[in-house]
Amino acid sequence: MNKKNIAMVAASVLALGLLVWAAWPEPPGVETARLTRGDFVRELVEDARTRVRERYTVTAPLAGQLVRPVLKPGDAVGADQVVAEIWPAAAGLLDARSQGEQRERVGAMQATLARTQANLARARVAEQQARADLQRAQSLGQQGFVSSTQQETALLTQQQRRQELAMAEQEVSAATHDLQRLRIGLSQPAASGSGPLMRVRAPISGRVLKLHRDSEGPIAAGAPILDLGDPGQLEIVTELLTEDAAALPAQARATLDHWGGQGQLRAHLSRVEPGAFTKVSALGVEEQRVKAVFDWQDAPPDGLGDGFKMEIRITVQQASGVLLAPVSTVFPQAQGHAVFVVEGGRVRKQAVDLLGRNGQQAWLGTELPEGAVLVTYPPATLREGDRVQPIKP
Structure with a gap:
């Protein structure tokens, strides 16, 4: 082969190499970060x-008209000091229909009371008769004319009549109280504020934290008035x-x-x-x-x-003094976590223990040395052994 042919072959090989080099894909660029050692804090x-700590809410013990409070938030109060005053609420008026029904109830209870009084008189007479029969039986028994059995029968009869008399007296007492209660319902209610003024006292020494009611007006039983505390x-x-x-x-x-x-x-x-x-x-x-x-x-x-x-x-x-990496370098793998390590232009998947993480750093348990280069935000297509071009070493 002459020199001219050798030169042509060499030129062809060089051109082919250049074409192959031009067509060969470049490794993808990836962002990287280094494994460092430092202090880890998660907050x-x-x-x-x-x-x-100790908050007390003073409530209204009864329904009524609350007197305008004089205390203001921040005022100091002593234990048992009066912190609020309430006029008891007046009873409501009955309409004409309710008054008629109440009068009928009063009439029915009057008849019931008369019946119980008649029963009481009858029970009292029966008890007196039983007592006289017992005395007569005991006197004849001492003379031998009445047996002991007859005397016991007279005694039991006298005890029974005494119990019946006590029951009749209780029925009369109950009917009397019921009649009085019904008559009270017919009476004209007193005006609001005519009852005794109820004074509400502080359970502790402290300061007024909050006023639930700062003006005069009607208040329900159990409604909060103010909060006390230190x-x-x-x-x-x-x-x-x-x-x-x-x-x-x-x-x-x-x-x-x-x-x-x-x-x-x-x-x-x-x-x-x-x-x-x-x-x-x-x-x-x-x-x-x-x-x-x-x-x-x-x-x-x-x-x-x-x-x-x-x-x-x-x-x-x-x-303190632990291995730290950006949280963007750690990704889940099976039952644990892993990172991609860049070595010699290629990536290697390395399993790690994620011991803690905060918004920026991940605390890793690994055998990797300090300063190892890790891929941040690894793409989903990245695989073990792929060639990469670190953008930031």
């Missing part, structure tokens, strides 16, 4: 409110999802922000209330929530009162 962020004895209450509340460690720590002052306040978990409730979220989703109560780590600052809003950050999980 729950929720709205919270202050609440007085504003210096505050606790923090927040509503958590039941699954988050169940995962809280004992004495969980929390910080309070946006409370109206400078700096953060500290608190710790006191208790999780046992009863959960259903609450509809802003997106219209029904959630099962439960109230968690926190105590102050330090003394609460001045200026806070009952029902003040703030933001609470509850530390659920915390670790």
Whole structure:
């Protein structure tokens, strides 16, 4: 083969190589992040409110006319101090039909009373006769003219008549009281405010937290009048999802922000209330929530009162010097989790233990070394051994 032919073959091979190189697909580009070591913290962020520990609601003991309260929210009161006054309500008037029916009931009860009085007179005569028969039998028995059996019969008869007399007396007493009650129903009711003024007293010493009624007017029995408590004895209450509340460690720590002052306040978990409730979220989703109560780590600052809003950050999980990766690198696999590791331009699937995660970081249990390159947001088409081109090493 001459030199000219060799040159043509070489040129053809070179051209073919260039065509193959041009047609060869480039590896897809993927975003990456490195496995680092640091501190991991997982927190729950929720709205919270202050609440007085011991709250007492003073209610109306009877229905009537409430006198205009003189107390205002924040006023101090002492134990047994008068905090409200109520005039008892007047009885309602009867219409003409009800009055006629009541008169008929009074007439019927008068007849019943007369019948029971006649029964009482008859029972009294029968008891006197039985007593005389017993005395006669006992006298004749001492002379031997009457047997002991006859004397026992006379004694039992006398006891029976005495019981009948007692029952007749009770029937007369009951009929008398019923007649009096029916006659009271026919009497003209007194005007409102003519009865004795009822004074409602404070059960504890404290301050007025809330006035449910701040003006004069009719009030029903059991209606709330005001709330009492000590504003210096505050606790923090927040509503958590039941699954988050169940995962809280004992004495969980929390910080309070946006409370109206400078700096953060500290608190710790006191208790999780046992009863959960259903609450509809802003997106219209029904959630099962439960109230968690926190105590102050330090003394609460001045200026806070009952029902003040703030933001609470509850530390659920915390670790130092652990392997951390962006949460976007971890994906579910079978019964666990895995990541894609970039090695020599290719990816390798590596199973990992997800020990914790927050909004940005995932705490991994793995044998991978610190600084390993992981694929973030791995596409669904990525497979073991695929070639990739890291965009961010």
